Amino acid sequence: MTAKTNNIRLLVTGGGTGGHIFPIIAVTTEFKKLIPVAEPEIYFLGPANFGIDNLTQSGIKTVIIPAGKIPRYPTVAIFSEILKIIASLFLGALQMWRLMPDIVFSKGGFGGFSSVFAAWLFRIPVIIHESDAVPGLANRLCARFAKKIILSFPDENNIFPKNKTILAGNPVRSELLEASTKTVSANPSQRKILVVLGGSQGSQEINTTVLDILPELLHDMEVVHQCGENNFRDLSFESKIVLEKEPELEKYYHLRPFLKIEDLATVLEKADLIISRSGAGSIFEIAAMGKASILIPLESSAGGHQLKNAEIYTKTGAGIMLIGANAKSHLLYENIMTLLNDPERLKLMQEAAKKFATPNAAKVIAEEIIDTAGIKMTAEIPIKKNKVEPVKIEKQPVIKKKPEKIKQINIVKVKPEEHRQPEIQRFTALPASNGVRVRYAPSPTGMMHVGNFRTALYNYLFARKNNGVFYVRIEDTDQTRYVEGGMESILETLQVMGIKHDEGPFLQNKGIVQSGDFGPYIQSQRIDLYRSHANDLVTKGLAYLCFCTEERLSKVREEQKKNKVPTGYDRLCRSFSETDVIRKQQEETPFVIRFKMPDTGETRFNDVIRGDISFRNDLMDDYILLKSDGFPTYHLANIVDDHLMQTTHVIRGEEWLSSTPKHVLLYRAFAWQEPQFIHLPLLLNTDRSKLSKRQGDVTVEEYLRLGYFPEAIINFVALLGWNPGTEQEIFSLEDLVKEFSFERINKSGAVFDIAKLNWLNKYYINNSDKRWSTVKDPLVEKIKKTLELRNIVVKDTDLTVSAIEQRLTGPNELIKILDTEFIFLPQKNSDGSVKKLNYPKELLIWKKMSDEEELKISLDEIFKILSDIPEGVWASQVEQILLTEAANKGDRGMLLWPLRVALSGQKVSPGPADIAKILGKEETLERVKDAIDKI
Known part of the structure; x- marks a missing residue:
């Protein structure tokens, strides 16, 4: 056991990520201020990861032990993770015995579980802090060992014992808090400043979306873009390509892998608007700076915590949330411009952000640590309990049509309270009526999510199987969420999908009529x-x-x-x-x-x-x-x-x-x-996180627009939580009516696998000749016409069309594929020559290549291999020859990556052999030669 001085010894632990490390530093900084003059001993016990150096620089001694995640379902790495867990429990107990701190503070994560468990074994008091609105599994487990549980967001689902919880918010780095109190200095460029925080886990989508609209943004504002170390190189190349035609805009774009804390404080201080994921750390830092924001939650985050964080925060009016289809580039641009051109709304958002902020969170947590450990504090700084500003959740004002408000409700008679609890359970139930009557009761809040469609489908199937009644009821009493045209959209979608109801509102002559004996079927009329x-x-x-x-x-x-x-x-x-x-x-x-x-x-x-x-x-x-x-x-x-x-x-x-x-x-x-x-059962993403209800790209209307057949969508959705107990996978609506039963519905969540939907859609494309032929032939002709209009000339048109068809999941995908994956097709200049591909030479370098010399050797070798293939067998032999030669290299990327870029000018494209077949030998060799000339 380490010899203990008279100083206080605090042990902190967590997952080792920035979301854990920075709050730990903020808390320990306040902790040092509150205890007697003697310097406390502070140790970090947990896994090595991002931010460990920051701990050391803050005077925290680090003791590194491994950490493994508890497998929620079988994976290839399950045995490795189990071994890590065992090792972390043993080493955690050993180090806890050696250090014997006065108290343990955990930020959560599986990196902290072994330390918390060890502290419990040695009867050392534990305080845990949960950053997110949806607690992680590790903190749920640790809660049973903790004296106190400090929350950043309200515990709406009563996950933790109420007598242990304290709402304090999330600690924020002191540098940002200091910057938030300064007067914002003038911006010499007079341009609005947009800050993009794309350096956190899962932010690649934000980074690429911003690049899609970068030129448009830079015409009106400066963009400071933090993208993360792993993304910096690729985004540097891609931004050069995007801005190639307007190089004068480059001075307004500031791309950085990471901003030092002092630079980040300065940038956030000057920001007019911030785009970010919705991890707790980001939200509370944005709030501390009092800035307006657009939050784009990572929908695959564990337990959907980022979505819940964003929901709670944006309800206060401090920001807006974009999800799924609503976060696509053109909609993101519209939201950015709308906000920046509305100073009054920006001001309201800034004020709401400041109200949400919890600048005293680190101090409150430090006080709770001291109080729980029974440590006497510095006389000059007495403890002040519960000084946290509560997180207030206020609805944003919504302006829309709704029925006139009823100012007073006339209650005729009120019985006096007898100060006893009425025994509600004593009432007897009335006898059930004969016959099945089920309903689909949506709210008119926008397009129909697949989860809502599944509810409608299962109600329909159950009613039809039992010769019952299936009716539709519109639940529009929450007027703040009402969307104009939402009711019509719901009814139209049901109509297109062939889900016919017996009673309720119906579309008729572009209007709505109601039919049935139990109307009206619209709640605002009742x-x-x-x-x-x-x-x-x-x-x-x-x-x-x-x-x-x-x-x-x-x-x-x-x-x-x-x-x-x-x-x-x-x-x-x-x-x-x-x-x-x-x-x-x-x-x-x-x-x-x-x-x-x-x-x-x-x-x-x-x-x-x-x-x-x-x-x-x-x-x-x-x-x-x-x-x-x-x-x-x-x-x-x-x-x-x-x-x-x-x-x-x-x-x-x-x-x-x-x-x-x-x-x-x-x-x-x-x-x-x-x-x-x-x-x-819940609908889940492939990583088992909850499929968001507000995820725009999982609406039935969106899939119909993309060309998915109604039959494929019905077949797919029916199997989300139900199975027939056989190997059968293809079901018509009539088949489903015969087979459906509640006994075959699973309790566990159903995984929404887009690959299966694509497979089913291809099946219906290939087996619905009459219907598909009405779209297929005209679209093929449209492709040929489009190639002609764009002056695109290919050696074999039929081969090109066939290659496109192989990637087809729906009829509306054809033009999209032509404009993305097949953008490499050769296009003629006005003088008859073929346009050269435009890409930076750095893109040619495979990640395992050491320098350009190695790249040149590889390209020369590619040129020789392709030159030796006879013209007559080019289409039939080029793929096999390339794959064989690539396999001989050991690392296939050494050969195939430079060839892919040379032929397509892109990182993502069809395979290089497929492109070579479409281009033909002459154009293929010409493009490889152009690549060699770039070096």
Whole structure:
């Protein structure tokens, strides 16, 4: 064991990434300020990674141990990871015994798990900090060993024990905090400054998207682009190509691998707008600087935490979030220009960012460390508990058409509160009706996500198999999310996909008509029904009027956070007498209606797929049924309509599972029969992260636009969570009606594999001759005509068309492929000569080549190999000869990479042998010779 001095010994740990290291440095800096004059001993125990040098420079001693990730599902590296985990647990315990700190502070990640576990073994107090809105698996495991859990975002899903959690925000580097207090100096160029933070993990997409619109941006602003070490070389080359025609713009583009902290502080201080991923570190640094931002979440981030971070942050009005198709280059450009040309909105965003910021987070965490460890602090700096500014989530103002607000709700009678909990569970259910009635109940908020389409499809299949009724209901009571034309878009998509409903709104002569015995089927036309039912619950003593203002509710939350108790409504108005309520109404005090939740016991219900499920009642708040504008919340409207429309089965996504106990209690409060519940598994990306609901490129409309057949989409979506129990993969809609059953629906998430959708679409292309022929022949002719119009001349037109068809997944992809992958096709100049490819010579160099001399040797060898192939066998032999020669080199890239670039001028293209076949021998040799001449 290391001999211990009288100084305090703090051990910090984490994953070793910048998102862990920088907050650790910020916390330890504050820690040193708060304890007695003697310098504390601070150690970092964890894996070597980015930022370790920063720790050393900050006076933190580093002890490196390995770290392995707990495999969530089998991978090739599973055994290696398990060995790392075992080694980290052993070495973590050994080093913990050697160092014996007074307290351990963990930033999370699997690099910190072994240290936290070891501290628990030796009874050393532990504090963990969770940066993201969706906690990582490591911190969920570590939470059981921790004395305190400090959060950056509110714990909306109650993942951690309330009595352990403290909301403090995310620590920010002191250099940025200091810069945020300075007066912004004048910008001599008078241009707006756009800062792109593309150096974090998974930011390659942001970097390339910015390059797509770089010339347009530089006409109006300066761009400071941090891209990361790994991307810097490629982006340097690509930016030169992009700006080749307008070299005068280069002076406005500042590309850097990474900015030193002092440079970053200066750049952010001067920024007018920032584009970034939405890791917690980035968000809180942007907020600390008080800057407007566009956040583009990494949708494959673990647990979808970046999406949730961005949702919470942008709801405050401090930034906007772009996802999927909405983050494409042209839409990104439109959003950038809209914001920069709207000074008033930028100012509001800046103010909202400052309100969200938590500049005292590092100090608060340091105080909690000291308090938990029982360390006496410097007399001059007494501890000040809970000085954190709470994260306020305020909705942005939305201007759109909506029904007139109802200022006052006339509640005729209110029974006095008897200060006891109504026993809702005693109500008996009414007998079920015969026959299946199911519904698809979307909100008109935009295009139809594939997850929503799956819900519609499964409801349709179940109804048709059971000779039941499938109806559509439009849930538009949340007017802030209403999108003009959204209802029409939903109905049109169902129509195109062949999913025909029996009742509800229908498209007719470019308008909407409603048909059925249970209408209207649009919730905004049923407001009086909801008000009446809310009133019934009040008169029964099962709901009550709440007159609390937003200001009071905010103060209640702040007090609860200060006192470290669970947040939620304190039920003040629940205890009001009838006299109090009548007086408030006579004063025309605005109010909402809240449901009286039981505060003891459990609510149990059955899910057809998951079996019996129970939720603790004391963990659920007295939620709102009717808002002050007279509109119902989703919970009330949904239950009232499902009952009145005689819905027998509620088939919906797993994300609604946590709301089901609220719905069950409402059914029982009304003494209504509960429907059967079926919660479908989540849709996942291939890396098992959640498929975003707002991901623009996974909408049915987008896939239809790209040329995917409705039959292929239906076949694909049906298999997302359901399987027939056989090897069959091709299903028509009629087949699915016959085969579908709930018994074959999985509990675990369903992976959205675009490769399978492409495979299915090709099947339907190849097996739907009548339909495909109506598109195929004209498009092939269009390609030939396009080649002619562009003065593109190929040796073998049929071979070229065939090569394009092999990459085809849908009819609308043809022109796209011609403009991207096949951009290398030879184009004639006005004098009849063939245009030369334009690319930097550095692009020719394979990553394992040492210099240009080695490149020249490789190109000379390529030229000789190709020259020796007879013209008559060129198309049939060139591929085999090239592959054989490349294999003989050991590293195929030494031969094939320079050839690819020489023939296409691009990093991404069809294979070099395929290009050589299309170009023919003469043009191929000419391009290789041009490449040699560049050196």
